[in-house]
Amino acid sequence: MQSVQDIYAARVAEGRIKEDPAQRAALPELERIRVALAEPAKKGLFRKPPPPPKGLYIWGGVGRGKSMLMDLFVETLIVPARRVHFHAFMQEIQAEIHRLRSGGVEDPVRPVARAVSDSIKLLAFDEMQITDIADAMLVGRLFEQLFDAGCVVVTTSNRVPDDLYKDGLNRQLFLPFIALLKDRMVVHELASDRDHRQDRLAGAQVYFSPADAKARGEIERLWVELTHGDHEELVLHVKGRQVVLPRFHNGVARASFFDLCGRALGPADYLALAEAVRVLVIEDIPRLSRQNFNEARRFVTLIDALYEARVKVIASAAAEPEMLYVEGTGAFEFERTASRLREMQAADWGFD
Incomplete structure (x- = not known):
């Protein structure tokens, strides 16, 4: 399997994308995750699987190529992965939680998180942003369980993590989620001058x-x-x-x-x-x-x-x-x- 850097270089050579030093600087982090996820599972009754790699939070201005890098990265993966817009994903999660609650499930977050982590190894989010208080109150528990289950998260955002849900209602309840992101993910700024x-x-x-x-x-x-x-x-x-x-x-x-x-x-x-x-x-x-x-x-x-x-x-x-x-x-x-x-x-x- 070609590395993320190799595929990027090939697309530059083909004229499909323009060379950008800021984009190139993000490639080693994506390659780090690709290589870790591609490692074959060690077999044996008492062999403990290795811890999953840290995820990646790529932030920067609009038009800098964050989503293009995400698409390129997902194409290189050989493990089950899902590429989805963050807003759409949270809508799906909220709808499933509502369905389970209506069916009498007292704590629906746990089975919802388990269903996600059982089906994929990596979640690739586009444009993480939190503007809805319902999402803000949910993401901490949801992502903690996803991370604990070994799910790796790579996301793009226009905001640095500390600015997520900025000035939002009851933001102090959201701050542990920011700390969780910074602990479980490498934060990388795509600092390009080019739009x-x-x-x-x-x-x-x-x-x-x-x-x-x-x-x-x-x-x-x-x-x-x-x-x-x-x-x-x-x-x-x-x-x-x-x-x-x-x-x-x-x-x-x-x-x-x-x-x-x-x-x-x-x-x-x-x-x-x-x-x-x-x-x-x-x-x-x-x-x-x-x-x-x-x-x-x-x-x-x-x-x-x-x-x-x-x-x-x-x-x-x-x-x-x-x-x-x-x-x-x-x-x-x-x-x-x-x-x-x-x-x-x-x-x-x-x-x-």
Whole structure:
């Protein structure tokens, strides 16, 4: 099996990725884990298995290549592993705990953790972030049991561990989890000055009108460039509602106007979406008027949330921003939205 360094070098030579010293500096830590997990189990009645290797917590700014390194690393593994967005994983865990509690299980965390550790040797998380108090109160017990069962965790994050759940409610109860992470994982900063995602979009057209076959083709090209065509569904749970992003990979999401504005969603939903993604592709924005006023109002709220969070937006629409909403109630207020859509097309917009 090739080392992580060998595969990285091969992809640089093929032109699939750009050489980055900060990325190279992270490779030995990933290789350390790969080699330890690849060691054959020693057989014998009284032979005790070796302790699992420490995991890895890679943090740094957006677009630095953290997720790409994670993908590359997971491809090298020969042990059962799961690569999943942290938010999606915690939603699954919360749903399973709720199911077991409803069935009368008093302490569902233990069987949930056991089910995870029995099926895999390594968990690879993308974008660890804790914003929900329910997750904050759960992760300590869950991860302690995963670690004790020998499960190795590798994760990426935009935050140093000490900044997780920063200013969160009852944060003092969360601090032992931070200590656990720092004890069971090597913390490595990916300190690159280069924003690779911004590089890929530099000078690229990101707003397409009209929303025709040509626009769909250009958006598909950008999507593949940013995600290599990989994706999964991401469902955000906000105050009992679901915000569904049909396609999501490494902080890049893709959805239609109807997915985002055709349902009764509000500011809290769009704020959660803006926090979860760094690039959002919105397809098939229609002309707006009194006939679809509710959808138009939601679209205004969505763009405000994306603008404040400096999310990069790629869009296809029936008309240029200034011509999307030209008459009817709300047309005057939409002028600010059109202006923001124009500003968000700038080459240096987003990824702050």
